[in-house]
Amino acid sequence: MMTALKRILIGPPLKTEELKDQKIPKWKALPTLSSDALSSVAYGPEQILTVLAPIGAVALWYSLPIAGAIIFLLVMLGLSYRQIIHEYPGGGGAYIVSSDNLGTFGGLTAGSALLIDYTLTVAVSSSSGVAAISSAFPVLRPYTVLIGVFFVLLIMVLNLRGIRESGTIFSFPTYLFILGILGLVVTGLVKVLIQGVPSHVPPVTNHLPKGLTLFLLMRAFSSGCSSLTGVEAISNSTPNFKKPVKQNAARTLAVLVILLAILLAGVTGLAYLYHVVPNHETVLSQIAAHIFGHSVFYYYIQVTTALILLLACNTSFSAFPILASMMSDDKFLPRMFGVRGDRLNFSNGIIFLAVAAIVLIIAFEGNVNQLIPLYAIGVFLSFTLAQTGLVCRWIKNKPKHWLSKLVINLIGAILTFVVTIIFAVTKFTEGAWIVVILIPLLILIFYRIRRHFVLVGQELQIDIETDKPEEIESRIIIPVSGISKVVRNTIGYAKSIGGEAVALYIGFDEEDVKRMESQWEKWAPDVRLVTTVSRYRSVIRPLLRFIDHMGEDGKHRRITVLVPEFIPRQWWTKALHNQTGLMIRVILLFRKDVVISTVPYHLKH
Template sequence: MVTRLKRFLIGRPMKSDELGEEKLNKLKALAVLSSDALSSVAYGTEQILLVLIAMGTVALWYSIPISFGVLALLTILILSYRQTIYTYTTGGGAYIVAKDNLGTYTGLVAGGSLLVDYILTVAVSTSASTDAITSAFPVLHEHRVMIALLMILTLTILNLRGITESATILMYPVYLFVVAILLLIIGGAYQWVTGNVHAQTPTYGAAVPGITLFLLLRAFSSGCSALTGVEAVSNAIPNFKEPAPRNAAMTLIMMGIILGVMFMGISLLAYAYGIAPAAEETVVSQIASAVFGRGIMYYFIQAVTALILFLAANTAFAAFPLLAFMLAKDRFLPNMFMVRGDRLGFSNGIIFLGILSALLVIAFGGETENLIPLYALGVFIPFTLSQAGMMKRWITKKPPGWFPPFLINTLGMLTTLTICLIFLITKFSHVWTIFLFLPAVIFIFLKINQHYRDLADELRLDIATDKPRPKGSVIVIPVAGITQVVRNTISYAQSLSDDIIAVYVGFDEESIKKMEKKWEEWNPGVRLIVLRSHYRSIVRPLFKFIDTVEWKKAETDHVTVMIPQFITKRWWHNLLHNQTSLLLRAYLFARQDVKIATVPYRLKK
């Protein structure tokens, strides 16, 4: 039943040699890896206006120069990451660049920031998508958490089906969103040029009493949330068809152009139509309503906006498993993140991301707006470290023509560092938790790495001298009675050793005498040791006996506890039986010099 459901949800298993077919062309990669960045058009301008509105609608004209500042920063980031793609062709983005040039600890800061940011991406994107839906259908507002969780579940299953299949499905809504926003911009611009816009527009350049540099910087940092997701292409170079670096660089440039045009278009329309942020309706919804009215086009734009915000989380599903794989490869995350699933994707990373983001949505009740500054800062820290790493690389290696790229990366580093400082200063109340979770994440990385190093030291052997040493074997079989299960276990034990001891733990004299008599009559060729338990515990007397055997046999023989266990035909039959064998195994696993074996006997009814 479970297997059939799994096959239905994620499809047939794929062979390892089919991995080449799971690579993306530029068109599909743009849809999968740019959905996060492109979706920020839906809330980037709104984040700027939410800060400026504190000074009244007269201050909203500042959104235009601030938007141009965000566009300039986008250009710098695109040029910088294009260089990273050609230099580090195996992917990994900020983590690999920082680790290679600035050291392991710096790399872990970048990697940890990105991992946490991808979790925030899924939570914020699905919650923002829910906002778009509830803007059009307010009656659904109280069900926002359930809607967001259903979105996360859908994306998790979709990505478990494989990156190519998910890209094919996701490609259409992403491009529909691009078309919808471009139609909105063109329609709005036409209405504006023809003089059909009669909204009260804030006077551009008008003096705003009480405006401060602090407020403007805060608005600028909020608008920079539109740049989240730009790094995803450089992280996911292995997912591209060959030539992977060239295809990735072209995808990055296309993403930058589309994002820049749409972001500036929405910002200009918001100013032209005198749009102010509202609690119950998004800025994009207000613009669409003003341009097209509440007709088919309005609901089409709202639908694809909700869809792209939902799919924005898919960028994280594409990048998180790859980054987790690289950290696991360096022994900073568990090995399970290196395992490919049935559909050749890193399934454990996908599932882990889905679970953590769902928990985040539940914890915040679907109201994740306060996470956006933290979400943006989580990107700008790796941005800064990546640019700093590239600067050091150019200075150290000095390849031909190194100075212009060095200047680009220097400008990028100084700009993103400034943004980080602005975030910390202007939004400290929202981002202070980064000083808690980032050290905690790095501490976990280091502890995992320490465990793997300790494990390697302990398991390493000298192949010249460390040879297997043959020993005898004494087998201890705990028995609860004379049954087919016990007969099956003794038969198997007799094929391995002549030194076999059956141990029975009795609670009263009557049961002990009855067992001794039946064993003597059965006479299986194995001696029976009977132990008396005064406290009705099977484990404690058995352990004392094993200690005795272990002490006597430690120098010459292996001591193996062979546990008889019957396997029920139906899963619910297990609920009807005491799981003594599981208890014994759990306790015995902690024993250093005792081997454990389970001999199953499968029931037919």
């Protein structure tokens, strides 16, 4: 039944040779890998205004130069990640660049920062999408957490079906959103040109109004920089592109940067012109209401905004599993993250990401304003490390045109480092301290995982010239609770593998033991039966004592415990029967001198 359900949800398994068919063209890659960055138009400008609005209308003018600074930083990041695409077409982005040029610690710092950011991206995007829906339909506000969890699970299932299928599904809402916001910006600007500047537009000022400090300006800038998260996703996922890989990835990144710059500038400008400030309704919803009224175009904006915010999770679902698989290959994460699933994607990474994001949504009750402070510090740290790594690379290798590349990355590294510090300072008490503590903790965990793999590898390594397989004498113990077809099945298997087989019966009184010995003598006299009385009704302790007794002679023997077990036809009836076999397996699993094995007998009922 579970297999059938799995096939319905994610489709039939794909052959390894079909991996090349899962690559995606540019028109699919843009919505699949850029939905996170593009969707930030819905909350990035709002985060700027959230900081400035309490000061008063006169402070709102500063949203324009702040947006200009963010767009400049966006262009610098676009140029930087374009170079990463050409230098590291294997993907991995900041993790690979930092590992290659800054060493293991730098790579792990970038990797941990990105893993945190991708998880927060899913939580923030889904929560923002639900906020957009509840702005248009207030009746849904009490169910925001439940709706957010549902959409994360839905997108998880779509990604488990494979990147090609999910790319097709996600393409249309993203393009509809782009058209909608472009239409909103153009219509808003045309109305201003025709009708004139609205009378209530906030005044322009060349001095800081009372209450607006440099600290608040930096805080507004850092909040708005959340619009830049997701820019790195294309370089991280370069291997997903169709050939020519590098050219297609670089062109897609260029389109993303141009589109995002236009949309950010347009939405921020309209918010200023129409004097929109954050309240219970999102900024984008208020702008759409000012321009279109509550017409069909308003609901078009709200629906497409909600869709892209929800689908922005897909950027992380594309990049997180690839990064996790690379770190798994480097022995910094469990092996399971490096294994491809039935649909040739890294399904364990997809599932883990969904579960982690759902935990965040529930913990923060789907509140975007509480999640945002945790959001961008990790990605800007990875930006800084990636560009610093490229600076080191250009200085060391000095390729063609290396000076111009060095200037771009040096400027980018300085700017993103400044933004990282601003984030850490201005958002520290709002929750950024969690990320500041979590990144070093993750790095420590990664080192411990790597150390474990190294030690295990050293311990398991053999010399094929001298370390030959040797035969080990085996003693087999079969715990029995009576005479049945299950026990007969287990004894027959024990005889087939050879070795000295002993059946152990643990009774709770003398009469019970005598009855068992009499029946066994008639049924299987050729198999040795050992009986013991457990006056405290324990099965485990007498079994452990007998195992110790069997190994007392000091000979080089392996003790194998064969546990007879019957398997009911219906899975739910399993819980109706005694779980002694399960307890035996759990206890003996940690004994170095014992091999534990189950011999199943399948019932018809």
